[in-house]
Amino acid sequence: MKIISFFSWRYIPALGLLILLSACSDDQTKPSKASIIQGQTLPVYANNAGVQIDVRDFLVETSQLDSITATHGLVIEKRSEFLYGVLFGSNDPFVNLVTLWTDGVRNDIPFIKKDEMTASLIYDGDAENVQIKGEFTNWSLQDLKEEDGERYYLATIPKGNFQYLFVENGVEEQLDPNDLDVVSNGMGGYNRLLRNTPSKKAPRLSLGQITEDGFTFKANEKLDQLYVLYANQKIEVQQDSLSYKVDLPKVDFTNRNNKTQLVRVYGGNLSGIANDLLIPVQDGKVVTDPDQLSRTDHHAQVLYFMMVDRFLDGDPSNSSKVDDPEVLPQANYMGGDLAGVLQKINDGYFEELGINTIWLSPITQNPEGAYGLWPEPRTKFSGYHGYWPVSNTKIDDRFGDRQLMQNIIAAAHERDINVILDYVANHVHEEHPVYQNNPDWATDLYLPDGSLNTERWDDHRLTTWFDTFMPTLDFSKPEVVEKMTDSALYWMTEYDLDGFRHDATKHVPEVYWKTLTRKIRQNTDRPFYQIGETYGSYDLIRSYLSTGMLDAQFDFNMYDSGVSAFAKADKSYSNLTQTLAKGLDYYGHHHLMGNISGNQDRARFISYASGDVSFDEDAKAAGWTRDVMMSDSTAYDRLGMLHAFNMTIPGVPVIYYGDEYGSIGANDPDNRRMMKFDDLSERELKLKELTKQLVDLRRNSISLIYGTxxxxxxxxxxxxxxxxxxxxxxxxxxxxxxxxxxxxxxxxxxxxxxxxxxxxxxxxxxxxxxxxxxxxxxxxx
Missing domain, CATH: 2.60.40.1180 (Golgi alpha-mannosidase II)
Structure with a gap:
């Protein structure tokens, strides 16, 4: 048994003579007017080649822009009416600022230069046809280069470990699991491993003490760059050796849409980029009590995702199954509706659990018939899940109506709970009038080589169809972008929603997300949280995170590592630790990524943990071919560990409905069983109580919301x-x-x-x- 002893904390030494730290060459005047950019400007990440920015991503009215400046000699090039290039030199520091000036007011954007290395991955086999795929290619196949008889691929990666495979003649290479350069892929196989381990550790920042006018912090080594942003405006810092003092200036925040303003600290030196700090401020004072926070403070969210049809049947009169003998009961409607959601809001279910944001699965009208076909035991599917829209604005008859939706939002807001809606933009059902009237608005179902363009998730991710009856929309056409962003905007303007969960994010090009976010900001100034769904590489996931697009995405890489660590009982947390560290490096130490307990596209965590679903089997087939039960009750403890992990790491915890008590099941649709509210077993009740305790600790611990x-x-x-x-x-x-x-x-x-x-x-x-x-x-x- 290990024994660990430690003191409660360390104190920062008293500050001596304070020296003004000047980390920027432009105007140092203290701001009196607040930045006109609502929310926080997310960092822009770029390599040595620089990056292009669109001022419309930051300013609602671009005519307000007076000029743009940058720190440390970064070069700004105007390329068109709205586009500017930001060019880096090879010796420029890792941390910089670009400032948009509006009527003498600064609006600061952090710019982070990627700390990367390039490695040559040499293929030493004798196969005639060889390609490579990995985390750095978004797992899409890439051709090798050949020079002097050597075949290789140049991979550029930041610090961390990255998995990859050489693919010979279309068949994945079999790897020796005892090789030091391979790692388990979590699904019974192995991948090669490319490591980028810096020789020096990046500097570390830590919080000090709260003062009458602000706060102190310190660094563990000398910093070459340091920026403190107060609601998107750089403010002065006083330095004494490795200790720093911030006095918050008086700023007029009457134009801001939230009571809480955020102070962010960014720093770095030749060793790398330091961890960022995040400090909430209200009325010029540092926030110390979570009770001061509200549902509009997105870092304090705890999400709960429910599939409406499988949650609660509150109005049996609208229940209607698809009348088709080819649809098995598991794939048919089960009666859940908006009335059931409203009932549980009014019953206090979410308040008792500690939830302050509920996420509804899509509620738009879906087709009446059955589609698709699972080969064995031969079944079609209904649109109970909501992801086959035949309308983008009408609420499905089986779920309710406009008034019910308005009542849900009003009841939730009365209890300080957000409501975010799952919205599908990538595709429509073939019965949708958009497709019926404009078949040319869809991408091609067949590729030039004649093959079917379905489920080509990586190599044709922006055009692939999910199935032959679900046309993917062609967002290269401006009229499609306008139509679909207006349809999404309808939900934001007609209902007092607090955000969107966006389906199939990586399959929709950036122009859609930029246009939608721009329209949202033009039509409301209320805080609005947008989180996307992307399976893929860290770079691909992060490419959608910006001030002009999404606030966050679900961190499936983190979830996969959590499943491996807690459900598989690997007896090692090494991979989990590396994934956590990589996520902090990629998304920031105070990101808003969604940390999930499960979702509708994976077998239930607890069924993996109990061994009732095996990692090396087809989990969807398991749901059709046998009745998945609970055979090992220690799985409840395993799920409790995952909840604990999600509640304590940076990001937004997300509970998939039923995971609060341990709903079991294989993959879709077995992971979408009807929610249970009564007759829970002793172990289910115990896990539910633990989940409530963990959510309560998260919601009432300022260190778990904003801490380092x-x-x-x-x-x-x-x-x-x-x-x-x-x-x-x-x-x-x-x-x-x-x-x-x-x-x-x-x-x-x-x-x-x-x-x-x-x-x-x-x-x-x-x-x-x-x-x-x-x-x-x-x-x-």
Missing amino acids: TEIVSESNGMLFLRRTYFDEVTMIFFNENPISFNVVKKPGDDVAVKTVNAIESKTHYQVPAKNFAMVQLKNKK
């Missing part, structure tokens, strides 16, 4: 994470073996200690094997 993240240690079947926000520290342990630890207080400390899932005896704590524990320390002074 440290991977303190990972070895021998134990992972130790620490989240810190000024005088609040939350420590999280995940362990395969039993552990115990002590909390040692300094003399004079007045510290409140809160624990979850740990056996407590005064200052000594124990955690059983294959479990987790959280300990939170907070200074009560």
Whole structure:
């Protein structure tokens, strides 16, 4: 059994003589007028070649733009009315600012130069036809280059580990799992591994103390660049050696759409980019109590995703199955509707669970008939899921009507709960009038070589059809972009929605997302959260995250690592740790990515954890061919560990309906069983209670919402994470073996200690094997 001892926290030494740190050559005047850009300007990532920006992504009225400046000699080139090139030199620092000036007011955008390396991956086999695919190609096949008889591929990657495969004659190469350069792919096979491990660690920033006028922070080594942004405006920093003091200026925030303003800190040096800091501020004071936050503070969200048809039948009068003997019951409508959602809002179900954002599956009208065919045991499908729209604005008759939807939003808002809607833009059903009247608005169902253009997720991702009855829209046509963005805008203007979950994000080109986001900002100033669904590489996922497109995407890479660590019981958290670190590097240490407990396209986590669904089988076939049960109740503890992980890492936790108690099932549609509210087993009730406790800790811990993240240690079947926000520290342990630890207080400390899932005896704590524990320390002074 491991013994860990630590003190509650460390104090920053008192600041001595303060020196003004000037990290920028342009105007240093303190701002008195707030930035006109609502929300936070997400960092722009670029390589040495630079990047192109569109000022319409940032400014609702581009006529307000006076000029653009940049730091450290970055070159700005005007290329058209709205487009500007930002060019980097090879020796330019990692962290920079580009400033849009509007009537003398600065609007600052962080620019991060990618810290990358290029490696030559040499193929040493003798196959005639060889290609490569990997995380750095978005798993699409790429041809090799040949020079002097050597076949190779040049891969450019940031720091971290990246998986790939050489593909010989169309067949994946078989790899020796004992080779040090291979890693499990999580599905029973192996991939090669390309590693970029920097020789030096990047600098680290940590929070210090809250002061009367602001706060302090420090760095562990000298910084060459440092920028502090207050609601998108650079402000002054006072420096004393490696310690820094920020006094918040007085700014007129009457034009801002949220009470909370965010302070962000970015820094770096030749060793790399430091972790960013995020500090919420209200009325000129640093926020210390989560009760000060509201549903419009997106970092404080906890999402709950429900498939409407499978949640609750609140109005049996609108229940109607597809009358087709070829549709098995699992693939037919089960009666859930908007009335059921409203009932559970009014019953307080979501409030009791601690949820402050509910995500509804698509509610637009779907076809009346059956489509598709699963070969064995031969069944067609209904549109119960909502992803086959025949209208983009009409609510499906089986779900309810306009008034019900308005009542849901009003009831949710009364309880300080957001409502976001799942919207499908990529495709329509073949019965949709858009396709019926404009068949040329769809991409081609057949490729030039005559092959069917269906499920070509990577090599033809912007044109592929999901099925032969689901035309993918051709967004290269401006009229299609206008029509579909207007249809999405309808939901935002006609209903007081708080955001969208966007289906099939990577299959829709950037022009759609930019146009939609621009229209949203032109039509409302309320905070609006947009999160996308993309399976693919980190670069592909991040390419949709920007001030002009989406706020976040679901982190499926993180989920896959979580499944491997917690459901497979690998006895090692190494891959999970690497994935967490890579995500922080890619998306920032305070991102809004969705950390899911499961979704409608994967077998239930708990059924993998119990062994009732095997990792090396077709999980969808398993749902059709046998009745998946629960054979190992320790799977509930495993799911509890995943919930704990999601609730404590940066990002937005997302609970897939039923995962609060451990709904079982193989893949679609077995993972979409009807929700249970009553007659839960003892283990289900216990997990539901634990989930409520974890959500409560997340919602009421400022360190878990805005704190810094440290991977303190990972070895021998134990992972130790620490989240810190000024005088609040939350420590999280995940362990395969039993552990115990002590909390040692300094003399004079007045510290409140809160624990979850740990056996407590005064200052000594124990955690059983294959479990987790959280300990939170907070200074009560």
